[in-house]
Amino acid sequence: MWYYEKKLQYPVRVGICNPKMAKFLIEQYGGADGELAAALRYLNQRYTIPGRVMGLLNDIGTEEFAHLEMIATMVYKLTKDATPEQLKEAGLGEHYVDHGKSVYYHNAAGQNFSMGLQSKGDPIADLYEDIAAEEKARSTYQWIINISDDPQINDSLGFLREREIVHSQRFREAVELLKEEQTKKRVF
Amino acid sequence: MAEPTQVPESYYSDLKSLQAIDFTLVELTLYLDTHPNDLDALKQFNSTAKKSAELREGFEARYGPLRQFGHSLSAYPWQWKDTPWPWQV
Numbered sequence: 001m002w003y004y005e006k007k008l009q010y011p012v013r014v015g016i017c018n019p020k021m022a023k024f025l026i027e028q029y030g031g032a033d034g035e036l037a038a039a040l041r042y043l044n045q046r047y048t049i050p051g052r053v054m055g056l057l058n059d060i061g062t063e064e065f066a067h068l069e070m071i072a073t074m075v076y077k078l079t080k081d082a083t084p085e086q087l088k089e090a091g092l093g094e095h096y097v098d099h100g101k102s103v104y105y106h107n108a109a110g111q112n113f114s115m116g117l118q119s120k121g122d123p124i125a126d127l128y129e130d131i132a133a134e135e136k137a138r139s140t141y142q143w144i145i146n147i148s149d150d151p152q153i154n155d156s157l158g159f160l161r162e163r164e165i166v167h168s169q170r171f172r173e174a175v176e177l178l179k180e181e182q183t184k185k186r187v188f
Numbered sequence: 189m190a191e192p193t194q195v196p197e198s199y200y201s202d203l204k205s206l207q208a209i210d211f212t213l214v215e216l217t218l219y220l221d222t223h224p225n226d227l228d229a230l231k232q233f234n235s236t237a238k239k240s241a242e243l244r245e246g247f248e249a250r251y252g253p254l255r256q257f258g259h260s261l262s263a264y265p266w267q268w269k270d271t272p273w274p275w276q277v
Contacts, residue, residue: 003255003256003257003259004255004256005254005255005256006252006253006254006255006256006268006273006274007203007206007207007254007274008207008274008275009207009210009211009214010207010211011200011203011204011207012275053221055221056218056221056222059217059218059221060218063214069274072275073274073275076275077275166215166218167218170218170219170221170222173222173223174222177222
């Protein structure tokens with residue numbers, strides 16, 4: 001089971017209303033390589049991954065939910081004081097009509113979260129998928145930082161970008177651990 | 189619309205200290221998942237976990253419970269449900 005802890009993993013300070021920024025950020029909330037997809041993918045893959053790396057999938061999957069909460073907090077704070085007119089100007093008119101000020105699991109283009117999750121039940125296929133997903137998420141964070149001029153948001157996004165790098169690194173090590181295990185079996 | 193929630197300025201710096209030490213624990217956990225025989229990292233994990241518990245205890249005494257389902261104690265009346273929630277500060 002899980003326990004909630006009443007704090008964010010890393011500070012999210014938002015000083016301004018900026019619905020345009022929120023529209024970009026929602027990519028990492030409900031997009032294909034976003035935090036929800038990552039959390040669900042790892043926590044789904046962990047059941048059939050070899051025991052040697054089950055813990056890693058479990059722990060990274062859990063951390064992704066903390067990242068999801070950080071993104072939601074940014075989106076919420078950036079839009080909570082926006083007028084309907086401002087939301088419309090930012091390209092969130094359709095979002096407002098359907099969801100009001102609620103955050104929602106869709107991507108930057110407004111497409112609802114898709115359960116096109118990759119989980120093959122093959123350890124190498126799953127781990128390579130995970131490495132690729134972390135690198136794609138890292139790129140997305142970089143692209144968002146590149147078009148953002150908000151230093152507070154960029155500080156939080158910089159943290160999340162670094163986490164993608166560490167997760168990718170750990171998944172690469174997991175691949176090597178499984179390869180070692182396979183080699184050992186052949187020797188015996 | 190949720191009411192604006194005020195916290196003292198010290199809340200942010202105290203929270204940041206706790207976030208920093210707990211981040212160390214997340215990082216060490218993932219590292220140890222793939223390097224279980226690194227004794228130095230393991231020692232660092234155990235000592236950091238103790239420091240985190242001390243820091244959390246002090247934080248909760250000032251600002252209320254952090255952990256759900258009985259992993260933090262509550263004063264009367266029930267404090268867990270109190271605002272602010274993390275997305276409000």
